[in-house]
Amino acid sequence: MEIIYFAGGCLWGVQAFIKTLPGVKFTEAGRANGTSHTLEGDYDGYAECVKTGFDPMVVTIRELMDYLFEIIDPYSLNKQGEDVGEKYRTGVYSENPEHLREAEDFLNERKDKDRIVVEVMPLTNYVRSAEEHQDRLTKYPNDYCHIPEKILTKYK
Secondary structure (H helix, E strand, O other): OEEEEEEEOOHHHHHHHHOOOOOEEEEEEEEEOOOOOOOOOOOOOOEEEEEEEEOOOOOOHHHHHHHHHHHOOOOOOOEEOOEEOHHHOEEEEEOOHHHHHHHHHHHHOOOOHHHOOOEEEEOOOEEEOOHHHOOHHHHOOOOOOOOOHHHHOOOO
């Protein structure tokens, strides 16, 4: 199993979607690449993200990127749906340089690559979100989500 982190706006919907994908073994709501080691007070540069454990024999980074692009607007800087701010930026983070290379290759092969604002960066820091944010849309299915229901349930 390998680990990658996806940011795509509010993590509730991103987690609800990613956990349904083929080859995904687990998800965890969290924050990536901030400057503090806690989530107390301000988020200090963190992006809301989903830690994703996946089986590379079942799903590739390229396929995971295709899935991510189903739920994000890759041209929108620091905004997805009604969620606005740096913590809602889109990105792919990993401690594995090969994951980052594959994600970059995916972006560079797109005709619209010059307009895409999805960051691809090494994971420098990760903090797990509070329990109330883990699988939030499973616990509270009527909570706000920027991802349409038909997409959230597409792979169930």
